[in-house]
Amino acid sequence: VTELTESTCDVLIIGAGPAGLMLATWMARCGINARIIDKRSTKIFCGQADGLQIRSLEIFDSFGFADRAVKEANHLLEFCMWNPGSDGVIRRSDRIPDVMVGLSRFTEIVLHQGRIERFFLDHIKKHSNDSIRVERGVIPETLSFxxxxxxxHSQDSYPISVKLRYLTEEEATPAQSKGSATRDGLFRSNLAEDDTDELIRKSKEKDGTSELVRAKYDVGCDGAHSWTRKQLGFQLEGEPTDFIWGVLADIIPITDFPDIRMRTAVHSASSGSLMVIPRESKLVRLYIQLIEVKPDASGRADRSKITPEVIIKAAQKIIAPYSLTYEYCDWWTAYQIGQRVGTNFDYxxxxxxxxxxxxxHSPKAGQGMNVSMQDAYNLGWKLGLVxxxxxxxxxxxxxxxxxxxIAQDLIDFDHKFSRLFSGRPAKDILDETGVSMSEFKEAFVKGNLFATGLSVDYGASMLVAKDGDAADQGDGTKVSTTNPTKVVCRQDLATNIRLGMRFPSFKVLNHADARPWHFQTKLKSDGRFRLIVFAGNVLSPVQKSRLDGFCKFLDSSSFIRPHLHKHIAILTLHSSKRMETELQxxxxxVLHPFDAHTGWDYDSVFVDDESYHEGHGEAYKGYGVDKETGCVVITRPDQYVGFIGSLDEDGRAGVEEYFKGVFV
Ligand code: FAD
Structure with missing residues (x-):
């Protein structure tokens, strides 16, 4: 007999990988009654992703835990390329910075996914008062509406029903491949079949505990084999390729290869390619092309033919004449490259x-976990506020x-990058079937900005007051999300703060205590929009009266006033001489409000001026804002720029219209 209990929650998250944990983090920050389940019994014990790109670190910083990652991780600063010379022997052909210089205060780092999950779990615990916990060994059985x-969407409407089933410890522990002494991550690789249906079937055959959850919203963060996606009948479109790769994840290598502590791509003349990712604690991850393992007639590779011995042998051939063995291997896996994107992202x-x-897509460009977390980062605050x-x-x-x-761009990027990475190097310019190494370098440099996550540029909608009638959904169809009132936006007033892109960062000083800060760090992920007042030169009487007029408008607008500080936080950056201006x-x-319990706010007004120890941040110049007249910028809770206007009448009307398009 199966016991059935019933419950309600606002948001049910299925899957506690990087995407699910990011979503749960927002739920904790927004104070939402949310639950998160995962079919596995433990948090990740071996492997998968390790590369954290710049944008992900900025996001971690906005929650307050980037410092933990930066401290523990290995930092990737140089990318080396090794290619065969005319004698067929590999040699270092190039070294370039791993990411373009000057993009952000962060660079790319690598760290065990288990640690990254730990940072999320600690943060969720703290901000939800321990009310949101990952419920492990729990699987959804049915989904209905x-x-x-x-x-x-009213408060007491729960249109979704999900029946959950509780698994035993044994059922929830993934099977390991037979005969290998080292742990493998194959159960998470695309070479393994999904076991969700099998787990449900087995569990149904015996007595157990089930629960019927009624939810307002449900989010499937359940990975490439997504059960949720299948329930909705949505497809992933795309094809697998013939390229099979093995991963020796996280070995302590013994080698005379000189660039083993650099991020390195090695193209051998005819034995395939290899990628070196140096990690924390002397570990190294190797991605190794297995040219001798071919897919069968069904197009799939036989995973039982792949062992750590097969993988290291392939690596030794590629890296010859250098030697390569290892003493310790934490785990290993293999995968077949395929690029697919979902037809629909919501129902x-x-x-x-x-x-x-x-x-x-392939893991080599270090994108999957990053883009997955960024999907959830985009969705979480919206769900929270709704x-x-x-x-x-x-x-x-x-x-x-x-x-x-973004997913489509990612697939296109990966398609190009993997083809160039897995292809045989061209012998000379007449060798048309080979890959030209200068093309590989060019693709790497061009793809570099995309890979950092900083080139994301969202289209027009009620959240981004850009010109344009409707946002393209990425599949050619359009969704009419534009604010019908057509907010007038002034990109020309802040030429380097791009509408639809993340708010960039420059050093500024806290007006009250002269401490330098990266301005972006003040845009915390706490579920609030930011109204960033570039106050200009407040020592000029004309500008001072403009600023006073703007503040009066904020105080008197019956629509905006109730949201101020609660859902809209205000940050001010002025350009007058710090020593000649006074906060009070x-x-x-309204720019530095008083609270009966906490006193005056000393962390909202900043100045673009010389610091004692770190020079002048030249933030107005960096942002492309006029130092005399300033402007106003609205950023969304995820730091993307939604509106830019003047501090005058038209800008004030624009601010009000923007928020009317968003808030109930
Ligand atoms: P997943 O991490 O797959 O998480 C899904 C979760 O849902 C799992 O915990 C699973 O147990 C659970 N689940 C699945 N089905 C159900 C169900 N029916 N019920 C309940 N729970 C369920 N990306 C990078 O950005 N950088 C890298 O360096 C990188 N390296 C990689 C190396 C390897 C070897 C591999 C295989 C991948 C790598 N990736 C990398 C890709 C990255 O791991 C994935 O893109 C990322 O984990 C996706 O996150 P996710 O949360 O969407 O899904």
Whole structure:
């Protein structure tokens, strides 16, 4: 007999990989009644992703735990390329910076995924008062909807029903491949079949415990084989390729190869390619092309033919004449490159898919975990604000319109990068079937900005007041998400703060205590929009009266006033001489509000001026804002720029219209 209990929650997250954990983090920060389940019994014990790109680190920083990652990780600073010379022997042909110089205060780092998950779990625990915990060994069995109330987003409407089943410890522990002494991560690789249906079937055959959860929203973060995606009948489109790669993950290598502590790509003349990713604690991860393992007639490689011995032998051939063995191997895996993207990212703004559930590709460019977390980062605050009844449900439509395009770009990028990486190097310019090494370098340099995650540029919607009528969903169809009031936006007032892109960072000083800060660090991921007032030169009487007028408008707008500080935080950056200005005298109270319990806010007004020890950040110049007249910028809770306007009448009207398009 199966016991059945019933419960309700606002957001149910299926899958606790990087995407699910990022979403749960937002739920904790927004104070949402959320649950997160995973079919596995433990958090990740071996492997998978390790590369953290710049944008992910900026996001971690906005939650407050980037420092933990930066401290523990290995830092990748140089990318080396090794190619065969005319004698067929490999030699170092180039060295370039791993990421372009000057993009961010962060660079690329690598760290065990288990540690990254730990940072998330600690943060979720702290901010949810331990109310959101990953429930492990739990699997969804059925998903259904009450169609009649699907469009009713009111507080007591729970249109989704998910039946959960609790697994035993044994069922929830993934099987390991037979005969190998070292742990393998094959159960998570695309060479393994998904075991979800099998787990459900087995569990149904015996007595057990089930639970019927009624939820407002459901998010499938359940990886490449996504059960949730299958329930919705959505497809992943794309094809596997013939390229099979093995991963010796996380070995202590013994080698005379000189670049073993650099991120390195080695193209051998005829034995395939190899990628070196140096890791923390003297570990190294090797991605090794297995040219001798071929897919069968079904197009799939036989995973039983792949062992750590097969992988290291392939590596030795590629890296010859250098020697390569290892003493210690933490785990290993293998995968077949395939690039696929989901047809749909949501079902009627009620069920969403994020991460590998909607895009899969090769791991070598270190993108999967990053883009997966960034999907959830895009969705989480929107769900949080809608579930609390603060924002209009329509903003949920921007999840697909914003993220599907990124997934498509990712697939295109990976397609190009993997082909160049897995291809045989050209012998000379007449060798048309070979890959030209200058083309490989060019693709790496061009793809570099994309890979950092900083080139993301969201289209027009009620959240991004760009010109344009409707946002392209990335599949040619358009979703009409544009603010119908057509907010007038002034990109020309802040030429380097691009609408639709993340707010960039320059050093500024806290006005009250003269301490330098990267300005972006003040845009915390706490679920609030930011109104960034570039106050200009407040010592000029004309500008001072403009600023006073703007602040008066904020205080008097019956629409904005109730949201101020609660859902809209204000940051000010002025350009007058710090030593000639006074916080209390020159800046209206709304810019540094007083609270009966915590006193005056000393962390909201900043100045673009010389610091004692770190020079002048030249932030106004960097942002492309006029030092006399300033402007106002709205960033969304995820730091993307939604609106730019003047501090005058037209800008004030624009600010009000923008928020009318977002808040209920
Ligand atoms: P997953 O990490 O797959 O998580 C899905 C979770 O859902 C799992 O915990 C799973 O147990 C659970 N689940 C699945 N089905 C169910 C179900 N029915 N019920 C309940 N729970 C379920 N990416 C990078 O960015 N950088 C890298 O350096 C990198 N290296 C990689 C190296 C290797 C060898 C591999 C294989 C991948 C690598 N990736 C890398 C890709 C990265 O691991 C994935 O893109 C990322 O983990 C996707 O995150 P996710 O949360 O969407 O899915």
């Amino acid at each position: 009450n169609e009649e109330i699907l469009d009713d 009627r703004s009620r069920v969403f898919l994020a991460g590998d559930a909607v895009h899969t 579930a609390k009844g603060i924002a209009k449900p329509d903003i949920l439509k921007t999840y697909q319109s914003e993220r599907r395009r 005298r020159d800046f209206p109270e």
